[in-house]
Amino acid sequence: MPLLAVANWTDWSTEGYRAAASKQKWLRIQTGDHLTPFYSDESLALQKRFFDHFLKGVNNGWEKEPRVAVQVRRPDGTTWRSASAWPLPGTRAERWYLNAATGSMSPAPSTAAPAEKSYAGQGDGLTFSAPFEEETEFTGSIGVRLWGSSSTSDMDIFAAVRLIDPQGRDVTFMGNSDPNVPLGLGYLRVSHRAFDPARSTEYSPFHPHLASEPMTPGQLYPVDVGFTEPTSIVIPRAIGSP
Structure with missing residues (x-):
């Protein structure tokens, strides 16, 4: 049809x-x-x-x-x-690495010793950013892999890809039901972190939500968070970070 x-x-x-x-x-x-x-x-x-x-x-x-x-x-x-197709022909999957020690992000993995940051469950969370020295386009799917632990048996992760201007202000866009949305949003309850490899891609995990796996407090878990939709943005030189 x-x-x-x-x-x-x-x-x-x-x-x-x-x-x-x-x-x-x-x-x-x-x-x-x-x-x-x-x-x-x-x-x-x-x-x-x-x-x-x-x-x-x-x-x-x-x-x-x-x-x-x-x-x-x-x-x-x-x-x-x-x-002619989606994802757009010529799309190149790109990894960006988060640095917990500096709060930065980079397409090259850090050579520094592993580090971690914590935040209160009802707090402001964590932000990782990077300036762009030349005009850069991102058009395609988004996913993020985090290593997380909690003082409780479960936690919810809410991830946002944001564009920040030189004055530190968020650049937002009209969404389907909100006039001020970031570039992308993803969320996952960590007890539902299991994903189906056959239906997942490197940047888009598929979570079947068939079982709940509680966390052991204090233990680190790899968590793959998918975003609700792909995104598209052309970032001007040095305006901020995705």
Whole structure:
């Protein structure tokens, strides 16, 4: 069955596209709230062309429509990009390493001795940051591996990828139900840390949530946290960190 999937950088819609078995499927990832972009004149015209082609047999050139179109975000606006597939062809998975001793992050692993930081469960958590010396784009899925321990038998991890300007302020974006969202959000209850390797990727763990495995207080556990959706951002030179 033909599929036109309209996704948002702040919802789950891309998973439906990836799982669909259809050979005739198109994906459009946009930004903004949940309704306005979907019902814009441009989007309605796109949907009408899709239905006219497949339901009425109208020869309107739909077969030439790019299989994937994504709205790439920048702090000062967006640009559209067409592609043949999702993830975008040429995407390179990249690891960034967190340094607990300095609160920094880097694409190169630290050579310093292992370190750890702690925080109160109701506190502000931890932040790791890095400046960018040249314009950098991140478009794709996000995941984070942490080694965590708790003074209790369970804990919830909430992870956010943020863009910070030179004055230390968060640069936020319009989300599907919130006018001020970061670049990405992920969360996991550590007792549900088990993941299915067959359905997971290096940057996107799949947690089946079939069992609860309590933590032993004080013991370190590897925890893979997936984010609800992929993200897209072009970071200007030296504006801040993802």
